[in-house]
Amino acid sequence: MTILIAEDDPLTLEALATCMESEGFTTLRAQDGKQAVDLWRTEKPDLLCLDIMMPHIDGYEVCRRVRASDRTVPILFLSAKNQEIDVVVGLDLGADDFIRKPFTRSEVMARIRAALRRTAPQDKRDHFTIANLTVHPRALIAQRDSQTIELTPREVSILQLLHDHRGEAVSRDAFLDTCWGLNYFPDSRTLDQHIFLLRKKIEADPADPKIIQTVRAIGYRYA
Amino acid sequence: MTILIAEDDPLTLEALATCMESEGFTTLRAQDGKQAVDLWRTEKPDLLCLDIMMPHIDGYEVCRRVRASDRTVPILFLSAKNQEIDVVVGLDLGADDFIRKPFTRSEVMARIRAALRRTAPQDKRDHFTIANLTVHPRALIAQRDSQTIELTPREVSILQLLHDHRGEAVSRDAFLDTCWGLNYFPDSRTLDQHIFLLRKKIEADPADPKIIQTVRAIGYRYA
DNA sequence: CAAATTTTGACAATCCTTTGACACTTCATG
């Protein structure tokens, strides 16, 4: 279990990290919002602990960017005390919990365990269904009726993201964030090409796609 | 949505219930733990708000009994301040959140909404209703009955503005300001054209529009 | 190295938006 901690005060950061590591978690440390987003993209931690006030990108914005492509990873906010309005904003952004400073070690750990427990039960399935396709991510295959379709890792990742956001349009940026690592910036036809190949594999009529629909100016959608 | 409130102090109980009802929830009121358990068994509320200190059966015990047969219903604890150890015990019992007294109305409601959102991911507030149409801005679609209507970003933006100002006429300038850029200055039929196309998509009889009405010399209105 | 996978660039196809022309409606005025 890996926990990302974003906190600009080195002392608090160190204290939090030590506390979590002594409970058996692996920690990733970020001192500002940009580091946090980068670390999240590359390391995919199981939980995020975000300070609100940070240089460059604040905790709210980090939360917003993460939630754009991952709706489930638990996000906890740390805040200075008596910032009640922050609670409302943070929770409505999709945060899972809110810890006011000064906090105690046992409170932080209790809230982290609670947040992890809430999301844990879902992770048991090693496959998911999209349209009439059963996708097995680890095996890199999808099955329809008795037919087996081979998939590449990137294709599985794309299908997974569409499945996790079924019913809503997934932006091109969200694809690049999640399925690639937005470290480099393809203004090319990379995503389109992958969608194109994927459609040829899974759509009955690739020219009239029913599973992966394009949402112009946004991205793609599975509904 | 029904919320069970267990609280032995009548004044606090009443205040909480009033607050929730004003936000559209139905409330069930219990003044001790036994009432709470009984009410939960018979009414199956969608969320529980439990005071810790209560006669006969305390909040922890109520939580334990409920969790014995329902692992998912959100449970929030209310506690007197400075009972930090309570947080740890409560969360480890399977509670979802913890609200310290004194609490504010907006904090309580934000935490309740957040808890409900976690268990009902479908109930996202990312859509609005206009006439008999449900508009999903992020998906760029609107739904009427079982019919799905695709929308463009600009059309969604127009509908959003009309919805936000329902009942009043929205000026052409307001449309250009909000849906286009401020310094944009089309002296042309741009807005009319978009309204025209939008009506063709959403009105039963585009020639006799019921949803988007024209307010001559001003702009348009949705009532 | 060979095969599979990913990325790129060019071009075509498609969709959204804007524009201009014109018909129609409404309103104020004579």
Place this chain on the structure above:
DNA sequence: CATGAAGTGTCAAAGGATTGTCAAAATTTG
């Protein structure tokens, strides 16, 4: 009531932006 001005509806077509498609190159994998 007739008339003209102003505002709006409608259409076809142009223009711009986005996406689909293909072939080929680059990269990774075994």
